[in-house]
Amino acid sequence: MSTTNTYDSEKAPASTAVSTHSDERTLGHAEPPSEQQQPQAQQSPELDPDLVDWDGPDDPENPQNWTKAKKWRLIAILGLVTLVTPLGSSFFAPGVPQVMADFHESSNIIASLVVSIYIFGFAIGPLIIAPMSELYGRFWIYNACNVLFVIFSVCCGVSNSMGMLIAFRLLAGAAGAAPLTIGGGTVADIFPPAERAGAMAIWSVGPLLGPVLGPVAGGFLVEAEGWRWVYWVLVIAAGLFTILFYFVGSETYHPTILAAKAARLRKETGNQNLRSKLALDIPPRAIFTRSIVRPMKMLFLSPIVLLTSTYVAIYYGIMYQFFTTLTFVFEGQYHFSSGMVGLSYLGLGGGLLVGMGFLGVMSDKIVKRQQAVGDMKPEHRLDLLLSVPGAILLPAGVFIYGWTTQYQIHWIVPILATAFVGYGNLTALMTIQTYLIDAFTIHAASAVAANTVLRSIFGAFLPLSGLALFDKLGLGWGNSLLAFIALALLPVPVAFRFYGERIRTNPRFTTKF
Template sequence: MQSFIQYRRIGLQVRSQFQRDQEKAKVDSSQRHRVAQDLAHGDSAALASSSCTSSADEDDKESERTDNLTIFRTQHSLRTTLAHSLIGIHARERTTNEGEGGKVFVVDWEGDNDPSNPRNWSIAYRMLTTLIITCIALVVGAAASADTAILPQAATDFGVSDMVESMAIGLFLAGVGIGAVFAGPFSETFGRNAVYIATMMLFMIFIMASALASNIGAQLIFRFLAGAFGATPLTCAGGSFSDMWAGLEKTIFFPIFAIGGFAGPALGPVIASYVVNLGSWRWAEWIILIISALVLSIVVLFLPETFPPLLMAWKARHLRHETGDDRYRAESEITQTSLWSRLKISLTRPLVLALEPIVLCMTIYLSVLFIVLFTFLDGYPHVFQRVYGISQGLTSVIFTALYVGIMSAGFLVPWVYKITKESFVNDSFVPEVRLWFAMLGAPAIPVGLFWMAWTDYASISIWSPIMASVLLGYGVSCIFMTSYMYIIDSYEQYAASALTFFTFTRYMAAGGMTVVGVPFYENLGTHWTLTILGCINVLMTPIPYVFYKYGHKIRHRSKNAVSW
């Protein structure tokens, strides 16, 4: 609905611009018309003086051809002059790889303050759009983690072990990793909105199917497919943010998405732990389906299209309709790339960027953090329920401690914004300034893991591991925000490919380790499991500090990263 209104609004804007600028085009074309007539009469006179022996019929035919040529030139010049008069239209010849057709009128924004440009929308409107996209990420994250709260009940119902049932979580995460590879190319072909809506609908269908599954095999397949179609916001959200927010603005508004999006994994078990009392573990899936339907309704009614090439294609279509001239084209329409070509790039370029030190190290770091975060879905019953004897529902509620820590990272935003603003020179800045979030949060992760590992005793207050959870949530949020913004600013035009590898790797790793997490906690116990995870994170902690000092040199040697 909102996209349709947006399309009509662009049409009205084009019509207004056309009416405003065509007077100038008429003046210019009338001058060209007079010149054309003078040339035509001059050519006819010259032709008559040099052809005294020509017959009268031949003179009439030549004059008719000259008049027709004059009329054709005048009409063609009028349309060409109009194109030159319209603001934001750039006339040029087609290049060799763009095929035949001569001149083309490339449609662009109507100046720096074009109201159709998502970056010129009001802050309130962009903020609303950001919150809607965040809601999509929230419901997908909740679907990923909700099954942990009903894992014993589902395992009993299907007659399988807890480890087998935990595959429902692991395969969902693996599906997100697979879906991330395809989400980007589809959004660049059909636009952000179409992909958000279509994949949300398919996501809901497979969530419903998993709620109705009659055996463990069906549930696992449907959960995997739900994850694959739920990958869209996690991949396309970065593109949507780049469409709307400039570099400095991302410092304030990307944390809103990150903090809001993390609410899903943290609050999913809380929701599921209480709805299971309705009589069946399947209510966890039904509640996710109901929330998804509500979010989808908001998306359809209120989410605008933000993809600039698609908006330019809409504008070009309106211009072709208004002028009757087929030469008005958006840049994406001139050099059309097939979906298959985009998919090949999406499948191959991330493998090239995987060798980049920045992409590789940040991917490993965030993958480790996601392993910690999602193995907690299996581990919290061991950390709290078995040690302190609390109920399954209350154990799930303790997940909110993680989210309290995630939200606390928001207090760093004003200070980091100030540092980022001071680093701006000529509308650009060094990407390493994005590492401040990570440098302020990285030590919190191993400290929180060791703290939880060695205070998880019945003789020690339960508030000790709960506070450790808060510290862990704070650290994870800081690293997540830094990783995304640093990669986007370091690779710019290749950021989508870098983020594809980034998303695919961390979700595949987290999905695999979620299944392994159950026997890990069973055989090693909470103390040593958390200690091992803490030791691994100690090795990861120096990464943001190393890149802060040497990142500019690494980028300078890279063929794909920006080097200012």
Template sequence: MASVHHNQVAPDEVVPVAAITAAPDIEMAPMHPAPAAKDSDLDPFLVAFEEPFDAANPKNWPTSRKWAMTDVLSATGFNRIMVSTIMAPALSLIATELHMNSAESVMALSIYLLATAFGPLVMGPLSEIYGRKTVLHVSNVWFLVWNIACGFATTKELLIATRFLAGFGASSIYALAGGVLGDVWRPEQRGRSLGTYLLIPLLGAAVGPIIGGFMAGRTTWRWLFWSTSIFQAVMILVSFTTFCETHAPTILQRRAEKLRRETGNQQYYTIHERFDGNKSLAQVIQRALTRPLRLLAFHPIIQVSSVISAFNYGILYIILSSFADLWTQHYHQSVEISGLHYIACALGEIAGSQLGGPLMDVLFRRLKAHAKGEHTPEFRIPLIFPGALLGPLGLFIYAWTAEYRVHWIAVDIGIFITMFGGQITSMPMQAYVIDAYPDHTSSAIAAVQFMKSLTAFLFPLFVPAMYNALGYGWGSSTLAFAGLLIGLPAPLIVWLYGAKLRAKAASSY
């Protein structure tokens, strides 16, 4: 029989006592609430993880099982992110066949990203009600259906609509990944787990145009969608057989349900069930679905994190959407060769993630030791600053080497440095959000992703006009100057005032 825990809370479990006793729309409570009160310690019906070790607690799982969860999400993320960029080199071919103007063809590419702004707002909160596993499986099937439909589109309207619906299903990975990594890995392992998870998806954003370039030149553009759908079907089979539930409140709720069923005693409960006990299912879902937007509207930590992450993400998609045109129109290279230059993008991001992950963990351990064992989410912030300098530096190099048509290797070096700096910045920012919102990581990530996806959707829309008016030199330099103005002051605010902002912030409930 599953065990019931008296006066014990798992080391990594945050018990929101303040949230139990008050439930206004935005409860004022500490970001990390205090442990349960003494009278609740003696409650024989409270179902929680056993201390010091409970095998059902995802943070106590064997390392091999944790890596299995991480790898499933990583491979799934690779395909979904690859689909966002794979059609970039084929846009002109698609536009000709479906009678699209330049704005409509760019819309067909970027509408996928618009969907990833709204999808996590739904998928993230639902994963905190029904568990990560259910949401992953449903979104996998949804994405597969609509990605196949993209390949059969015969009109521009149908292609744009199916791309949006495919992107909506694909977007769950953005909310689920941060949630699952927060579920199974401890703060000391955050850098390594993030670096390993990102290794394959980061390839997707850059490998997509490479594959798309060769496929567009050798077969119909429709195989861009059909081939990725075959891969998605394989990943559905893998996730069904490998992925386990990682959401601790869901695991405990199922344990409590089993106890109630086996004993016939309906008094067994979990902390989260007590909090939602007087609410109908509709009220629980309504509150969950509004949580990401409430966090974005009322939490300065989420607002600052969103600005930093959104700008960097927008720059990434400006480059990804315009890079092929630079080589085909400015350097007069073939579509296939233009796709190969995306290797520089991939290498920069991979190098950033694989170096940034270990550096993040090393810095975290040193700051924790300096603080005599205490740690705060702000320990993630110092690593952002070198990335905030490297990213704009790379953009300056890219800007003027491209403007004067310097040898292609110089342009690719500039892009490598830009991507490297961007990744060094984004990883600590994501780890910071995970650490700051342990109770509702997926909702917090969804709030940040909303802004990121909006910039990824909107920024590429003005790129053709910007480069036509300013050229590659001043166009990209303008972005670099903006990166310096945003990338340095914003994390400095978090480093200096993050703890105070978190203390004053409303509860994530």
């Protein structure tokens, strides 16, 4: 037991999705919480011998001090889990025509909803998952949600009506949101800021590449075995990764680890006054309330959160518009078979991979360079080299895709154009997410929570207009409309690169949360 606090501003973990107050209290990179925001026990730790902390800066129980092998082993299995749940969002997209025929449906809205309703689950799940992880830690929430995901996927596979399928896809999405909700926090638990972008890029492969790989494999699977087999394959993969994670995974959330240490020391010493240095003296109901209310307050009261979240949400919605309509476009315009149509998603995947590699390397280089000269600011996460190319390429890709499919130019051209869409989405998500984490210190978790919920809502409902939009305006002008909207958002990352510091340090916008 020691009062040496290594859970400080340099090593503080930052969650990248919905979290709760103690997450936010330990998120400071630039400034510590005020005394009003700290639990009483934290205000003078050196005066209280009953506080349980890490045993010095090299305590092996502290996840920041784990060996590289242990850290990357955990990231590897977490990456697999984070791949399989987003995979479920679009895995059976090539089978939607079969589903519509089986259940005697003809509505374009239903055809899009059965795919995108899964993403709405990503907006609902974090509101429950995050406060539960605050109370019980990350490890057990991962495992519980993994098991629920398998169960709900089985239910999707045996669905006998469109309503049943939609309902269980919603529940599967909500359960599958666990690695998306707290996975970024796990990365931040074990990596310091200067190493975080590379690890975040690897972890982000799942959320972004999973929905692309799904249709590629699903197209051939649907053609050979029917749409229900998509779910049996998903259940097998998810079940295997669930078992692996249970045996390989470890708890990384600092307050939970110290709480367990305090409980162990109380039992060993008989001193019932021992308590974790990171414990909060508030009831569970207050934790739930804060985790839900504060993100919404920040979304509507902070210009930074509102505009950056809208920017990412529209990009995300456009990408899911592609996920829900590519099957119909390439079957209708280019007469692809159910198996071949899945290959039309490879352009998006290629763009995502290129963006991941570029951002993962360059973002950390910029951070280390600025730290070396003592001038690291959150706004450097929006360096123009990182943010502007993607903000230009995405609308360009949407525009080229729309008009080349309209006039049935060779299919390789629109597929290559979708690579620009994938690259633009990756750069927007990565730059904005890391910016929010670094910019909002103690409230970073809630800022990113607002971003996550809003983009999931856009990803779920914007695609519902896709087929109707193309029927009304055609592929050329329909996609051009989306491109013009995306282009209008280009000033967002540029403006916050130069003026973000002035806004985030303005008391007018920082005292309302």
